[in-house]
Amino acid sequence: MKIKEVTNYLEKLAPLQYAEDFDNVGLLVGSYDSEISGVLVTLDTLEETVDEAIEKNCNLIVSFHPIIFGGLKKLNGNNYVEHVVLKAIKNDIAIYATHTALDNSNYGVSAKMCEVLGLTNNKILIPKKGIIKKLTTYVPTENAITLREALFKVGAGNIGNYDNCSFNIEGNGTYRGNENSNPVIGEKGVLHTEKETQISIIFESKNENTILKALHENHPYEEVAYEIVETENIHQNIGMGMIGELPTEMEEKDFLLFLKQTMKTDCVRHSNFIDKKIKKVAVLGGSGSFAISNAKKAGADAYVSADFKYHEFFKAENSILLADIGHYESEQFTKNLLVDYLTKKFTNFAIILSEKSTNPIYYI
Template sequence: MIIRDVTNYIEELAPLSYAEDFDNVGLLVGSYTTKVTGVLVTLDTLEETVEEAIAKNCNLIVSFHPIIFSGLKKINGSNYVERTVLKAIKNDIAIYATHTALDNSKNGVSAKMCDVLELTNTQILIPKKGVIKKLTTYVPTSNANALRNQLFEVGGGNIGNYSNCSFNIEGKGSFKGNENSNPTIGKKGELIFEKETCITITFEDYLEKKILNTLFKHHPYEEVAYEIITLDNSNQNIGMGMLGELYKEMEEKEFLKFIKNTFKTGCVRHSKFINKPIKKVAVLGGAGSFAISHAIRAKADAYISADFKYHEFFKAENSILLADIGHYESEQFTKNLLVEYLTKKITNFAIVLSEKSTNPIYYL
């Protein structure tokens, strides 16, 4: 198995197109064609992480956070990023990062937080826009069913809880091939009118290459007429944060103690008590202050995330309990999620959970 095989599995869970524009995801160090000896899964990649990979005979590190985030103009070991990259290169260790691609996955970071909290009736807090595309093509009616089914087979026409979704209009198409053409129907130089079906399907943007390959392979015409556009619609199965319900209502202080113990954090910074029970909870791993207004609009009783600044606690405005549990603490179970997922997909070599805590914050 080569690195590309492993990353293909990861990208089934967290396609790179899910990542935010500012992010740096994918294979950051190494070659996709390298044969894999073992995979070490971690939250962060540091020098000690590379050393752990070497000790455990793992030549691929799958990291949540990218060690290279902004551009490197030189690599001479002057800081922890450069030293980590140098050590990885010297020891033929590849580094792959998922970050916001996994944040936006329905079964990603926030979903794992929901699992740990045993939340039910979960849904995406901020559905992502710009990740749904629409294909429109025209095919002889006699070939329409076969082509449509092939597009369904590779993921076209999946919408939320529904599959095999399409819109079809029958009409009449015309064409005339020149002297260099090789028409499937009729003869070159002859004006042809053919009964055709216009097929329209939607698909997730990461499937575009597969959709087009299928279209060209199974469409009978020499020249395939089609168009693809990106829709503004939100995808309810992709996005940041999640919303769910506790198995039982809790008083605010009880709830804060519950999440403190659950996430094993040194402290929970929270907003003013609003004297109402907590049942509906929003979560978002990592720095999540940008989603406070979304949690309020979703009528959550509490919002769990991290890295809230002083003035951002005022945004609670007596309508929600904000709980900052720490950046590392909110994402700590992500590596367990990746190990569980990859272990099910790959059985011929070790998927190793890093034993190192990379939390840079300590509590007295």
């Protein structure tokens, strides 16, 4: 089995189109065509991670964080990133990263936090824009039903709780083919008018290639006229963070102690108590200070994330309990999520959870 089969399956969980523009996700080192001997799943890829992969006969590392984030201009082994990449290349080990693609997945990092904390009625905290696109095409009216059904079949026309969504306008299309044309309807060199239906249909960006393939395979014209635009619609099931509810409300101190134990952290930094019981909880793995206002707007009693700076705790404004549990701690269960996901699909080679802690922060 080739690496491409594993990465294709990973991208059903976390399509690369879900990643933020600043990110670097996908296969960072290695070839998609390499045969797999085993997969090591980790939060970060360090030299000791590559050593662990070698020891356990794994030639693919699936890492949450990308080891290559900015551009690499040289590979001289002058820093830890270059050391890792050089060692991986030397030992024919591929490295694949999911990062914000998995952050934005409805079954990703924040969903795993909700599961660990026992939250229910979970919803995306910050639904993502730029995921929904619109295809507009023009087809002879007698072929419109066939084309629409073909597009629906491959996932076009789905939005929220609805499917088979489209908008259709009938009108007249004109065209004239030159001497090299081969018109399906009409004659070359002769201006032709055809009763056509304009079909407008939305789709998720991850399905664009599949939808364009279906369009060309099911459209009768030699030359298919179409346009694709990005819409301003948000996708309610894709985005950063989640908000849910505890089974039973808790006193603030009890909630923080529960966080400390459940999220296996030695330290919880928090804002001032707000004299309010905690029931509705927002979560976001990793650096989540940018979403404080979103958590407040959503009516969360508490917001659990990481990497809050000094002045950002003031943003609580006595209306929400902010809890910084640590970057690694907020994302630590992500590798378990990935192992469970891959193990259900692949049984003919080892899917191994890394035993190494890659947390660079220690407490005393």
